[in-house]
Amino acid sequence: xxxxxxxxxxxxxxxxxxxSLNCTYSDRVSQSFFWYRQYSGKSPELIMSIYSNGDKEDGxxxxxxxxxxxxxxxxxxxxxxxxxxxxxxxxxxxxxxxxGNLIFGKGxxxxxxx
Amino acid sequence: SAVISQKPSRDICQRGTSLTIQCQVDSQVxxxxxxxxxxxxxxxxxxxxxxxxxxxxxxxxxxDKFPISRPNLTFxxxxxxxxxxxxxxxxxxxxxxQPNSYxxxxxxxxxxxxx
Numbered sequence: 001x002x003x004x005x006x007x008x009x010x011x012x013x014x015x016x017x018x019x020s021l022n023c024t025y026s027d028r029v030s031q032s033f034f035w036y037r038q039y040s041g042k043s044p045e046l047i048m049s050i051y052s053n054g055d056k057e058d059g060x061x062x063x064x065x066x067x068x069x070x071x072x073x074x075x076x077x078x079x080x081x082x083x084x085x086x087x088x089x090x091x092x093x094x095x096x097x098x099x100g101n102l103i104f105g106k107g108x109x110x111x112x113x114x
Numbered sequence: 115s116a117v118i119s120q121k122p123s124r125d126i127c128q129r130g131t132s133l134t135i136q137c138q139v140d141s142q143v144x145x146x147x148x149x150x151x152x153x154x155x156x157x158x159x160x161x162x163x164x165x166x167x168x169x170x171x172x173x174x175x176x177x178d179k180f181p182i183s184r185p186n187l188t189f190x191x192x193x194x195x196x197x198x199x200x201x202x203x204x205x206x207x208x209x210x211x212q213p214n215s216y217x218x219x220x221x222x223x224x225x226x227x228x229x
Contacts, residue, residue, distance in 0.1 A: 034217050043206055043220040044157070046115075088156060090218075101147060102218060106156040 003027060004091050006105035014113050019076040021108050023089030026070065032092035033065055033072045034102065039085045048074060079112045086110070116141050116209050120221030127197055127228050134193045135224045137207035142187035144210075147218065148180070151204040160205075163190045197228045 005024050013019045021035075032051055036044035050056045050063040050072065062075040072091075076083055086107040093103050117140040127133050137146065145164055149157040160180055161169040169182040183191045194201050204225050208218040 032217070043223045046217045046219065049217045101159050101162060103159075104156040 003093065003103045004089055004105040006087075006089050006108050008106055009109040010111050011108055012111045012113060013079050015079060015081060017079050017112075019079045019083065019110055019112070021074040021076075021087050021089075021110065023072045023074075023105055024070055025072070025089075025091045025103075027091065027093050028067075028070065030067075030070075030091045030093055033063070034090040034092075035061075035063060035072075035074045036088040036090060036104075037083075037085045038088055038107065044088055076110075079110075081112045081114050084110055084112050115219050116143060118207060118209065118219060118221040120207055120224060122224055123222060124225040125227070127226065129198055129228055131197055132193055132195045133197065133226060134191050135205055135207070136191050137189065137221050139188045139209055144187070146184065146190045147208045148182065148190075148192045149206045149208060149220075151206060151223075153203070157206065160192070194226065197226075199228045202226055202228045 003026050034046060035048040037047050038044045048058060048061050048063040050065045053065050053067055056063045060077045064073045086109045088107045089105040090102040119138045121136055125133055145162055147162055148160040150160055151157050159172050160175045161171045161182055163169045163182045163184040165184045165187050171177060179195055181193045204223045206223045207221045
């Protein structure tokens with residue numbers, strides 16, 4: 001079973017719409033969850049972190065975590081063409097040999113159409 | 115958060131040669147991480163580099179192929195040894211963005227092509 005799974009997309013939304021990105025993870029003891037944005041040819045950029053069940057909002061971004069369902073999502077409100085990128089979900093897997101490392105999903109490619 | 119300078123940004127190398135990638139951080143960090151991102155794939159952790167001790171390698175990665183140095187708390191190198199075309203990838207170093215947060219800041223990456 002893959003540790004962190006995402007729909008690879010592409011997810012296409014019109015400008016101004018809400019983009020919803022989803023991620024599931026397999027390790028029930030995971031404590032930390034992150035969303036990274038990666039533009040083509042660039043390195044990943046951390047945009048959101050969430051540690052507790054519920055919602056966490058930062059500007060146009062909202063991260064949602066449901067540990068019982070092992071599910072984390074990212075909502076992007078008022079999507080802009082500049083949001084077009086690949087979004088990587090990352091989970092800190094506790095108990096692994098190298099404490100503190102992250103396991104990444106394969107990413108969802110988002111395209112926001114003007 | 116930390117700022118990481120990574121170089122080279124890209125290189126084209128001959129099969130059988132080695133390339134050393136450098137990462138310099140603008141602050142002292144306990145752990146540095148080296149990732150590989152193959153074309154169209156996500157990031158895979160190669161190893162964790164701790165200052166003053168040997169690096170910890172993930173399954174599928176060995177020290178002979180990917181030797182790592184960590185001479186101080188702001189610098190690390192990753193060498194890709196005896197390269198083959200299968201090593202063509204983007205290599206990224208990263209550090210914890212904030213103490214104990216486990217969210218990472220990444221270097222700009224090294225795009226390696228082996229011919």
